[in-house]
Amino acid sequence: MSPKSENKNVRIYGAGGHSQVIREVLEQNGYTVTGIFDDKPTQTHRASKNVTMGLRENIEKFPHNGDPVIIAIGKNSERAEIANFLKSKFEKTIHHSAIISPTSKVGEGTVVFAGAIIQPNTVIGKHVIINTGASVDHDNVIGDYAHVSPKAALCGHVEVGEGSHVGVGAVVIPKIKIGKWCTIGAGSVIIADVPDYATVVGNPGKIIKTVKP
Numbered sequence: 001m002s003p004k005s006e007n008k009n010v011r012i013y014g015a016g017g018h019s020q021v022i023r024e025v026l027e028q029n030g031y032t033v034t035g036i037f038d039d040k041p042t043q044t045h046r047a048s049k050n051v052t053m054g055l056r057e058n059i060e061k062f063p064h065n066g067d068p069v070i071i072a073i074g075k076n077s078e079r080a081e082i083a084n085f086l087k088s089k090f091e092k093t094i095h096h097s098a099i100i101s102p103t104s105k106v107g108e109g110t111v112v113f114a115g116a117i118i119q120p121n122t123v124i125g126k127h128v129i130i131n132t133g134a135s136v137d138h139d140n141v142i143g144d145y146a147h148v149s150p151k152a153a154l155c156g157h158v159e160v161g162e163g164s165h166v167g168v169g170a171v172v173i174p175k176i177k178i179g180k181w182c183t184i185g186a187g188s189v190i191i192a193d194v195p196d197y198a199t200v201v202g203n204p205g206k207i208i209k210t211v212k213p
């Protein structure tokens with residue numbers, strides 16, 4: 001699948017490390033970045049220079065109309081908060097090396113990075129991150145604001161709830177249901193369903209805490 005799109009403008013909300021990856025994918029796909037916003041630009045990261053204050057606390061002043069936006073914030077809860085604040089249109093972007101089945105769907109605001117694979121009949125929600133080299137197999141359902149980290153592997157018929165973070169290199173066996181706003185630790189092996197808000201680590205994965213926001 002080629003996501004190439006010519007002569008389109010886009011704005012980015014977020015100006016850190018994740019933002020620079022998104023910017024590269026957008027530019028490779030032929031987009032022009034017309035603005036970068038951040039609530040607290042650090043000015044220390046190179047992606048954090050020459051940005052406009054995001055004004056998340058002043059909804060009236062933000063230029064909601066105009067070019068569509070991609071939210072480039074890695075923290076799932078913050079990405080959700082900004083998505084609810086913005087009245088703008090959202091763009092999605094897919095690296096040219098990602099492989100996405102034509103029978104799968106990718107929601108608005110979602111980013112799919114280099115080398116990721118999304119197999120048939122999978123539904124990816126809004127403002128999701130499918131990170132570098134992640135493998136999301138057939139018949140998965142990935143909720144809004146989730147993040148599947150680099151090299152994580154989700155087998156067939158896996159569900160990942162809204163806002164959940166699957167850590168780098170984690171493995172999830174078939175038909176597992178991960179609840180909402182969960183954290184799956186780096187390298188964990190998930191062989192049982194995970195309840196909402198749980199943090200699970202290890203092989204086999206064990207719950208170490210449950211934090212309801």
Ligand SMILES: CC(=O)SCCNC(=O)CCNC(=O)[C@H](O)C(C)(C)COP(=O)(O)OP(=O)(O)OC[C@H]1O[C@@H](n2cnc3c(N)ncnc32)[C@H](O)[C@@H]1OP(=O)(O)O
Pocket residue numbers: 131149150166167168183184185186187188199200201202208
């Ligand atoms: C491009 C990018 O960078 S994408 C970013 C992707 N990011 C990630 O994948 C990060 C994933 N995060 C982790 O794995 C973290 O360790 C978390 C979120 C699971 C836990 O973090 P915290 O809540 O701060 O827990 P903390 O570090 O205090 O550890 C608690 C216990 O769990 C253990 N633990 C933490 N993470 C793991 C892990 N991944 N696997 C096994 N055990 C772990 C710790 O050793 C500790 O054990 P102890 O109590 O016996 O000493």
